[in-house]
Amino acid sequence: MLTTWEGGGHVTPMLWLGRRLADRGHAVLVMSDAASGPEAAALGLEFRPWTRAPSRPDKNPLNDPLKEWEAPDPASVIARLCEGLIVGPAGLYAADVAEALPARPGAVLVSQELIFGAMMAAEAAGAPLALFTANLWPFGLPGQPPFGAGLLPAADEAERMRDALIARVSAQLYDAHLPALNAARAGLGLQPLSSLVAQTEAAARILLGVSAAFDFPADPLPDRFIYVGQQAKLPGWVAPWASPWSPGDPRPLVLVSFSTLYQRQEDLIGRVISAVQGRPVRAVVTLGPAVDPGAFQSTEQIRVLPSASHDALMPELSAMITHAGHGSVVRPLLGGVPLLMLPMGRDQPDNAARVEARGAGLRLSPEASSEQIGAALDRLLADARYRERARALGEAIRAEDARPAARRSGEARSGDRAVIELERLAGA
Numbered sequence: 001m002l003t004t005w006e007g008g009g010h011v012t013p014m015l016w017l018g019r020r021l022a023d024r025g026h027a028v029l030v031m032s033d034a035a036s037g038p039e040a041a042a043l044g045l046e047f048r049p050w051t052r053a054p055s056r057p058d059k060n061p062l063n064d065p066l067k068e069w070e071a072p073d074p075a076s077v078i079a080r081l082c083e084g085l086i087v088g089p090a091g092l093y094a095a096d097v098a099e100a101l102p103a104r105p106g107a108v109l110v111s112q113e114l115i116f117g118a119m120m121a122a123e124a125a126g127a128p129l130a131l132f133t134a135n136l137w138p139f140g141l142p143g144q145p146p147f148g149a150g151l152l153p154a155a156d157e158a159e160r161m162r163d164a165l166i167a168r169v170s171a172q173l174y175d176a177h178l179p180a181l182n183a184a185r186a187g188l189g190l191q192p193l194s195s196l197v198a199q200t201e202a203a204a205r206i207l208l209g210v211s212a213a214f215d216f217p218a219d220p221l222p223d224r225f226i227y228v229g230q231q232a233k234l235p236g237w238v239a240p241w242a243s244p245w246s247p248g249d250p251r252p253l254v255l256v257s258f259s260t261l262y263q264r265q266e267d268l269i270g271r272v273i274s275a276v277q278g279r280p281v282r283a284v285v286t287l288g289p290a291v292d293p294g295a296f297q298s299t300e301q302i303r304v305l306p307s308a309s310h311d312a313l314m315p316e317l318s319a320m321i322t323h324a325g326h327g328s329v330v331r332p333l334l335g336g337v338p339l340l341m342l343p344m345g346r347d348q349p350d351n352a353a354r355v356e357a358r359g360a361g362l363r364l365s366p367e368a369s370s371e372q373i374g375a376a377l378d379r380l381l382a383d384a385r386y387r388e389r390a391r392a393l394g395e396a397i398r399a400e401d402a403r404p405a406a407r408r409s410g411e412a413r414s415g416d417r418a419v420i421e422l423e424r425l426a427g428a
Helices: 011-023 034-042 074-086 090-103 116-125 157-175 178-187 196-202 266-276 310-316 326-334 348-357 370-382 384-401 417-426
Strands: 029-032 046-049 109-111 129-133 205-208 225-227 253-257 282-286 302-305 317-322 339-341 361-363
Touching (some): 011 129, 029 034, 034 046, 090 178, 178 196, 225 417, 266 282, 266 302, 310 326, 326 339, 326 384, 361 384
Parallel strands (some): 253 282
């Protein structure tokens, strides 16, 4: 059983994990918001929408129960996540999962890392549990900068103290919701926890859907955490790409793409378009399902589309301008494409920090002016070192992901790391 929620770029990787498990002969049930149903069906997966827990009917921003873009600060974002997803409906998620588990004796439950209610249901039923994250681990790993701040690894004692303070404050913000979580656990006959994040300790495996070559190293990496490689997949609703320009057009091609999740990105997209206009480049702007396709108009120089296959575009690209979601940075890196990143929240600042640290791109504030964005794009296109470093990082990611899956016992198996780990957990 796979459980997730309609929260953006982590849905498609979870569904593709389900497809790969099904291809190995495993029976797979996906539980998610109703909005995920069509994509699951397109992959031939059995699907069940949440019935008690919140179930978003579509990708319309008006139907987003969290509306994180309305939060004025990071503390408010954590509060919205806890109240609307992690803790508030935890008992409802647990009830939905508990209803499905008896029909699947011996099933392994694989949950997205923020569905704490699913974890509770597995814990109460004694079912094997794994967590699968399609991006960086959001609750911090030893030796890494604290999640969400977009920081580089601490270089001295002052920076280590800074990181410890941020981590402590973050834990306090989450633990403000611990009484409500423990009340939901009590309803399932579970013992109280001493911290909110301790709920994730119910998982025997935590599969990190990123490459170790992309992430900053943890020191040490806890035994339950396993890098299973980048999981960047195109969602099923993406349209094919056919270039409107002649094959000999000498102008560099730039892809502009921001989140599939609504983050009030219209103003930023407008500033990026203004920055590109008049420069000797061509641009493709993909808006995704969260932005009204009528908000911007195409020109000969700049084509604005609801969607287009980024994989088809990659061989032509000279640069990409992006919010720095995980899939939106890894896919260009695998193609050796340098990045101009304007992170707006979630894991985006931390992805941008990892790219910037390797010299594979530039990072700006999402409040940057059109002039600042244009100047950064000029620099990215003029300096070949950004492309060289993007190519090197992409090659390191590809090499890391091709390594055999190995356990600390010394056993190693070639193939899909995530599937292999789940089969080990199931005893297969």
